[in-house]
Amino acid sequence: MTETASTNAADLPRYPAPRDAKCPFDPAPSARAEQAAGALRRVRMPTGRAVWLVTGHAEQRTLLGDARLSSDVTNENYPVPIDRPRQEASPLSFILMDDPEHARLRRMVASPFTVKRVQALRTAVQRIVDERIDAMLTGPNPADLVQEFALPVPSLVICELLGVPYADHGFFQRNSAAVINRDTPAADRNASMGALFSYLAGLVEEKGEAPADDVLSDLAQRVRNGDIDRNEAAKIGVLLLIAGHETTANMIALGTVALLEHPDQLAKVREGDETTVASAVEELLRYLTVIQTGLRRVALEDIEVAGETIRTGDGVLVGLELGNRDPGVFEAPDTLDVHRGARNHSAFGFGVHQCLGQQLARMELQVAYGTLYKRIPTLKLTVDAEALPFKHDGQVYGVYELPVTW
DSSP states (O other), X not given: OOOSOOTTGGGSOBSSOOOOTTOTTSOOHHHHHHHHHOSEEEEEOTTSOEEEEEOOHHHHHHHHTOTTEEOOTTSTTOOOSSOOOOOSSOTTGGGGOXXXXXXXXXXXXXXXXXXXXXXXXXXXXXXXXXXXXXXHHTSOSSEEHIIIIITHHHHHHHHHHHTOOGGGHHHHHHHHHHHHBTTSOHHHHHHHHHHHHHHHHHHHHHHHHSOOSSHHHHHHHHHHHTSSOHHHHHHHHHHHHHHHHHHHHHHHHHHHHHHHTOHHHHHHHHHOOHHHHHHHHHHHHHHHOXXXXXXXXXXXXXXXXXXXXXXXXXXXXXXXXXXXXXXXTSSSTTSXXXXXXXXXXXXXXXXXXXXTTHHHHHHHHHHHHHHXXXXXXXXXXXXXXXXXOBOTTBSBOOBSOOEEEO
C-alpha cells in the first residue's frame, strides 16, 4: 500500500469543504482557491488521507478517460470517503468496478436508458408531473415542494421503469437518504444498504415468478439464464433505484431555488420553448453540479498531467463542481445563464463511467422545469433562500425542505 495518509496531510486543505452560506449555489471558497492555484492540488479527505484533487475541466476529462485510473473499490488504495473496512465487493454494483466486469454488467441494463427509449417515456413523465402539480394546487398552501413534487416525480418514474411498487417509496427514500448522507454512522449506513439489498433481492425473485415489462424482470431473466446471480441482480437494482431518484429529485428542488433567486432567468424558462428549457437544464446541471464530494479513483500506474506526477497507488478526487466552473471553459462561470449552451459540462461525469441514466434525468428535468413554472407562474419561496436547509452533509447537494407558496 503506497499511501493512506502523508505526514503533512493535516496541513492540507480539506475536501469537501464547507460552502459559503451566503453563496449556497457556489463551490466551497477553499476549493475555488485551490482551483485558482492549479489544475491538480493536494488536499485532505475527511479520513485524513492526502489525495490529488483535479480542478480543471480539461484535466478532469483526460483523467476520467484514462484506464490507468481505477474505480475498483476493492483496491487497497482506493480513497474511501469514510473510515471503514476495505470492501470485498462493490456495494453498488458496476459503478465501483473496472472493465471488463463494469462493461459486462452495465450492458445488461443499458437498453432502457437509450435516447429513443427515454423519449418514449416522455408522455408518461408528463402525466406524472401534471398529476403531482394538480395534487399540489388542490392541497395545502404553502407546501413543501420537495415532498409534494421534487421527490415524488423521479420516484414514480424510476418505480415504473424498474417495476418497484411506489407504495414502498417511504421505505426506499428513507434508506437511500441514509446511504448517501456523509454523517450517517457506519452501522446505520450498512443497515440501510442491507435493507435495500434484501428488498430488491426479494423483488427480483418475485419478478422471476411473475415477470412484467420492467428492468427487474429483465434482471430476473438473466438470473435464470445464468448471466448473473441473485446478489448481482439485487446490487444493480439498488444502484438504479438510488441513482434513479436521488440526484434528479435534488436537481428539481435546487434548480427551482436557483431560478427563484434569479427571476430574470426564471422568466426565460417560463416563457421559453422546448429548446430554451433544454438549454436551461444543461446550464442548471453545470451551475449546480449536485455531486459535491468528487468522483473517486486510484492510480494503477504513474500518470503525468498538468505538470504533476500522480504516483501508482495515489488517490484521486475529480471535483466536478470545480470543472464546471472552470473560467477557461465557461465565460463568467459563476453566472447562471440559461442561454449559455452548456452541453460540454461534466455534471454526469465523463468516460466509460459516465452516468447511465443521464438521458432519463435530462428528460425528467425538461418536463419538470418546463411545466411547473408555467402552471404555477406565481410560485415563490416562503423564507429567504439563506434560511433553507441545504444538504451540506450529503454526497448529493440539494435542500431537505423547500417551502413555497403561490
